[in-house]
Amino acid sequence: xxxxxxxxxxxxxxxxxxxxxxxxxxxQFGAEPNTQVCPVCLGMPGVLPVMNKKAFExxxxxxxxxxxxxxxxxxxxxxxxxxxxxxxxxxxxxxYYNLGINGCMNIDLNGNRKTIRIHNVHLEEEAGxxxxxxxxxxxxxxxxxxxxxxxxxxxxxxxxMRTVDEVDSYMQTLRKILLYTEVSDCKxxxxxxxxxxxxxxxxxxxxxxxxxxxxxNLNSMKSVIKAIEYEAIRQSALLDKGETxxxxxxxxxxxxxxxxxxRSKEESQDYRYFPEPDLLPVLIDEKWLSxxxxxxxxxxxxxxxxxxxxxxxxxxxxxxxxxxKVLADSFEECVKIMDRxxxxxxxxxNDLLREVKDRKLDINSLQIKPKQLALLVEIxxxxxxxxxxxxxxxxxxxxxxxxxQKIIEEKGLTQISDEGLIEAVIDKIIASNPSVIEDYKKxxxxxLAFLVGQVMKETKGKANPKMVNELLKGKVGI
Amino acid sequence: xxxxxxxxLQIQEKILSKEIRAKDVIKLFFERMKDIEPHVQAYIxxxxxxxIKKATEIDKKLERNEKxxxxxxxxxxxxxxxxxxxxxxxxxxxxxxxxIPPYDAFAVKRLKEEDAIIVGKxxxxxxxxxxxxxxxxxxxxxxxxxxNYVPGGSSGGSTAAVAADLSFMxxxxxxxxxxxxxxxxxxxxGVKPTYGxxxxxxxxxxxxxxxxxxxxxxxxxxxxxxLRVIAGHDLHDSTSAxxxxxxxxxxxxxxxxxxxxxxxxxxxxxxxxxxxxxxVKDALxxxxxxxxxIVDISLPHTEYAVAVYYIVANAEASSNLARYDGVRYGxxxxxxxxxxxxxxxTRSEGFGNEVKRRIMLGNYALSSGYYDxxxxxxxxxxxLIKKDFDIAFEKVDCIICPxxxxxxxxxxxxxxxxxxMYLSDIYTIPANLAGIPGISIPCGFSKEGLPIGMQILAxxxxxxxxxxxxxxxxxxxxxxxxxxxxxxxxx
Ligand SMILES: [Zn+2]
Numbered sequence: 019x020x021x022x023x024x025x026x027x028x029x030x031x032x033x034x035x036x037x038x039x040x041x042x043x044x045x046q047f048g049a050e051p052n053t054q055v056c057p058v059c060l061g062m063p064g065v066l067p068v069m070n071k072k073a074f075e076x077x078x079x080x081x082x083x084x085x086x087x088x089x090x091x092x093x094x095x096x097x098x099x100x101x102x103x104x105x106x107x108x109x110x111x112x113x114y115y116n117l118g119i120n121g122c123m124n125i126d127l128n129g130n131r132k133t134i135r136i137h138n139v140h141l142e143e144e145a146g147x148x149x150x151x152x153x154x155x156x157x158x159x160x161x162x163x164x165x166x167x168x169x170x171x172x173x174x175x176x177x178x179m180r181t182v183d184e185v186d187s188y189m190q191t192l193r194k195i196l197l198y199t200e201v202s203d204c205k206x207x208x209x210x211x212x213x214x215x216x217x218x219x220x221x222x223x224x225x226x227x228x229x230x231x232x233x234x235n236l237n238s239m240k241s242v243i244k245a246i247e248y249e250a251i252r253q254s255a256l257l258d259k260g261e262t263x264x265x266x267x268x269x270x271x272x273x274x275x276x277x278x279x280x281r282s283k284e285e286s287q288d289y290r291y292f293p294e295p296d297l298l299p300v301l302i303d304e305k306w307l308s309x310x311x312x313x314x315x316x317x318x319x320x321x322x323x324x325x326x327x328x329x330x331x332x333x334x335x336x337x338x339x340x341x342x343k344v345l346a347d348s349f350e351e352c353v354k355i356m357d358r359x360x361x362x363x364x365x366x367x368n369d370l371l372r373e374v375k376d377r378k379l380d381i382n383s384l385q386i387k388p389k390q391l392a393l394l395v396e397i398x399x400x401x402x403x404x405x406x407x408x409x410x411x412x413x414x415x416x417x418x419x420x421x422x423q424k425i426i427e428e429k430g431l432t433q434i435s436d437e438g439l440i441e442a443v444i445d446k447i448i449a450s451n452p453s454v455i456e457d458y459k460k461x462x463x464x465x466l467a468f469l470v471g472q473v474m475k476e477t478k479g480k481a482n483p484k485m486v487n488e489l490l491k492g493k494v495g496i
Numbered sequence: 497x498x499x500x501x502x503x504x505l506q507i508q509e510k511i512l513s514k515e516i517r518a519k520d521v522i523k524l525f526f527e528r529m530k531d532i533e534p535h536v537q538a539y540i541x542x543x544x545x546x547x548i549k550k551a552t553e554i555d556k557k558l559e560r561n562e563k564x565x566x567x568x569x570x571x572x573x574x575x576x577x578x579x580x581x582x583x584x585x586x587x588x589x590x591x592x593x594x595x596i597p598p599y600d601a602f603a604v605k606r607l608k609e610e611d612a613i614i615v616g617k618x619x620x621x622x623x624x625x626x627x628x629x630x631x632x633x634x635x636x637x638x639x640x641x642x643x644n645y646v647p648g649g650s651s652g653g654s655t656a657a658v659a660a661d662l663s664f665m666x667x668x669x670x671x672x673x674x675x676x677x678x679x680x681x682x683x684x685x686g687v688k689p690t691y692g693x694x695x696x697x698x699x700x701x702x703x704x705x706x707x708x709x710x711x712x713x714x715x716x717x718x719x720x721x722x723l724r725v726i727a728g729h730d731l732h733d734s735t736s737a738x739x740x741x742x743x744x745x746x747x748x749x750x751x752x753x754x755x756x757x758x759x760x761x762x763x764x765x766x767x768x769x770x771x772x773x774x775x776v777k778d779a780l781x782x783x784x785x786x787x788x789x790i791v792d793i794s795l796p797h798t799e800y801a802v803a804v805y806y807i808v809a810n811a812e813a814s815s816n817l818a819r820y821d822g823v824r825y826g827x828x829x830x831x832x833x834x835x836x837x838x839x840x841x842t843r844s845e846g847f848g849n850e851v852k853r854r855i856m857l858g859n860y861a862l863s864s865g866y867y868d869x870x871x872x873x874x875x876x877x878x879x880l881i882k883k884d885f886d887i888a889f890e891k892v893d894c895i896i897c898p899x900x901x902x903x904x905x906x907x908x909x910x911x912x913x914x915x916x917m918y919l920s921d922i923y924t925i926p927a928n929l930a931g932i933p934g935i936s937i938p939c940g941f942s943k944e945g946l947p948i949g950m951q952i953l954a955x956x957x958x959x960x961x962x963x964x965x966x967x968x969x970x971x972x973x974x975x976x977x978x979x980x981x982x983x984x985x986x987x
Contacts, residue, residue, distance in 0.1 A: 062599075062825065063700040063701075064577075064696075064697065064699055065698070066696060066697050066734065068731065100839055106818065108815050161823065290867075292812075295704035295812060297735075298734050
């Protein structure tokens with residue numbers, strides 16, 4: 019039987035504020051356990067939350083970037099459940115008046131667009147982290163509350179995705195939007211971006227949605243894809259056998275590539291939501307909202323389109339350039355200095371990204387500056403160095419942040435365009451390779467390339483290749 | 497007058513004029529404490545050593561002519577659900593028996609800034625849930641006027657302490673009348689400020705949308721000073737109001753001439769004790785003589801107040817008390833197998849029956865499928881009750897009614913009848929639901945010789961007017977000067 023896979027995603031992104039959502043504790047990742055805590059984020063008796071305005075604005079910004087309708091009156095609700103990592107045993111979240119509702123996001127599928135609707139965007143607080151001691155048989159667990167109270171944005175999509183490619187594109191696009199708007203650092207390895215998937219299957223051509231299964235514990239985008247593929251196969255096998263799908267929550271086991279039931283629908287919790295009496299409702303006026311709207315930069319998909327049209331870049335190059343905001347920004351800065359979009363695009367998408375990958379550099383703190391890259395392109399155009407040497411210079415620039423002229427000077431890499439100098443080297447090479455000259459004269463055309471190579475080698479690549487070619491041809495007599 | 501029977505302002509005057517040293521007052525105070533406290537049982541924790549240290553400090557400052565705070569030298573007690581740094585804060589619950597907060601409540605911080613001397617933490621119904629102070633896990637506080645009677649609650653420790661001259665002043669807290677009702681039953685002055693007037697930071701939460709710290713004093717002028725100190729905006733409480741705090745003592749003697757006093761007919765209906773009814777009506781005659789106009793008014797939704805209160809307060813309490821789970825602080829069971837078992841045992845062993853009853857009621861009211869019928873509907877009726885007051889205050893300047901339908905009842909008399917106990921707060925609850933300020937002042941005695949209180953209610957943030965109206969009556973009467981006949985070697 020053929021089934022249609024219906025997928026929705028719930029995304030949690032930690033917001034990039036310096037302090038927590040309801041207290042002044044630091045949000046810095048990786049500190050010693052329980053060193054970034056206070057009575058408020060530990061849920062001690064009598065303490066009260068105070069809203070971090072920056073966090074609220076970040077959430078608002080994300081909601082606007084995701085084309086949501088903004089609730090001008092929003093408030094917070096308590097979501098109650100018991101878990102040792104949740105200090106108050108309720109989470110301050112939003113339920114009755116979410117910050118943003120009815121949004122949407124366009125995703126790109128090899129040049130085709132699809133719109134995924136966003137059900138809601140809301141702000142809540144992060145929980146702490148349980149630590150299970152290494153020793154086997156330990157009869158206790160530990161809790162680290164450093165993370166408790168970090169502002170968390172939840173983005174709930176409609177079940178509008180049908181393939182893993184769409185899911186992949188949704189995750190990538192969402193990540194880019196959150197990075198572009200600078201509301202989250204989206205570091206999946208630090209847990210600041212997390213996904214949960216809900217999957218149901220239905221027979222092709224049928225409208226009614228099947229029973230939905232939610233999958234948690236997805237630690238990377240790859241595991242999201244793998245878990246969805248696994249779940250689609252599991253459900254279709256059951257349906258083929260005539261069985262029904264239970265509404266349940268499953269946990270993904272990355273090591274074994276399987277999921278297992280965590281709890282069924284019947285066991286699902288009653289969160290007993292009610293309005294948080296310790297916080298005042300937030301009223302969002304026109305002035306505030308338009309300030310937020312104005313603070314949102316051009317988003318990746320729109321920027322990519324503009325790069326293709328304005329700079330005549332390929333769709334592929336434009337999408338790599340817009341992948342990271344910092345790359346796109348640098349590219350535009352280069353183009354502003356010198357109108358050579360194609361050259362800059364090549365340098366960035368090929369050479370720079372290779373250096374970043376090989377040397378494991380942080381793309382957001384690169385030493386090389388757009389002005390320097392523009393200089394390099396200019397130097398190559400002038401013929402001061404060959405493009406081969408330019409690559410060497412570029413690598414040095416990435417590593418040291420030095421200007422290209424300085425590197426060329428220090429390493430003596432200026433291209434040799436002095437006819438006399440080149441001729442002298444050519445003479446030396448001809449003299450030491452009589453047999454190659456013979457071959458060439460007999461008609462072996464690639465012998466010439468060998469000789470050019472020898473000359474370049476002798477000059478450490480600095481000889482002007484065009485001149486070497488012409489002079490060599492003259493010398494060996496054509 | 498005997499020294500420890502003076503009001504806070506009187507004793508302060510003696511200290512500031514160097515008639516007596518703060519240290520001598522405090523020593524005398526703790527001597528009397530040893531005499532009387534074993535009978536009254538007002539305190540959970542006594543802070544003697546710190547208090548003596550603080551008193552000595554004040555004497556030194558005085559010698560050096562340094563500037564002193566508004567409450568300099570005044571011994572003050574704090575209800576044990578208000579956090580005090582490095583001093584036990586138990587909420588009269590086994591679950592917080594060993595809890596020592598690393599922070600002060602905003603109100604406590606203010607007391608310290610104004611040089612008050614914190615003498616101890618007073619008893620209450622566990623987590624302030626009750627109207628008799630019988631629900632404490634540690635002790636039953638007795639009414640100083642008759643040890644067989646309850647002091648009222650939940651701030652019964654604070655009101656009994658002030659009534660027995662075991663403190664000059666005290667902080668209490670209200671969710672549904674927990675300062676005014678015991679103040680009435682103990683014959684002292686209790687103020688519940690407007691919701692948001694005093695920061696709730698550090699007040700252990702019960703019903704967050706109703707909770708408010710209040711004052712317990714021997715007279716109205718003391719209340720004016722104490723309220724001035726603890727009121728004001730606090731960055732740590734988003735619901736605390738950014739309304740300026742006036743000097744409540746200034747103009748307190750301006751009288752009531754021409755003032756319109758509303759008498760709500762719903763508060764003088766069946767169930768009202770005859771002595772209480774008479775005392776309040778006599779008080780109204782005095783106001784009339786003093787130039788006030790008495791106006792009959794109606795607060796038609798009063799009959800729903802208790803029901804609304806027990807849904808809203810318990811729903812919020814069920815959530816506020818979820819944090820006592822044995823994970824981070826407080827009591828933890830010593831025989832748990834697994835986390836769920838630990839939660840269950842810790843909470844079953846740590847909470848008393850009344851607290852458990854309210855947690856269950858509250859969780860029920862918030863459950864999926866019941867939320868609309870209970871919590872949401874209660875919230876809607878609450879706004880009707882609030883509207884009743886808004887309409888009434890268009891016609892009158894204040895409302896006067898009994899604080900409690902009855903004087904103090906006997907210990908144990910209502911302990912096994914929660915519903916009857918809940919009705920003790922029938923006249924105080926509406927002000928908490930509406931968020932308006934109220935004061936209870938002594939206005940008479942019952943046949944049994946037990947104090948009777950009358951309450952005055954005013955518009956939001958009109959505490960100044962409230963105190964002025966109360967003081968006008970107090971100045972004309974001597975109910976507040978009567979003292980219970982406690983046998984003590986130190987007075
Ligand atoms: Zn904190």
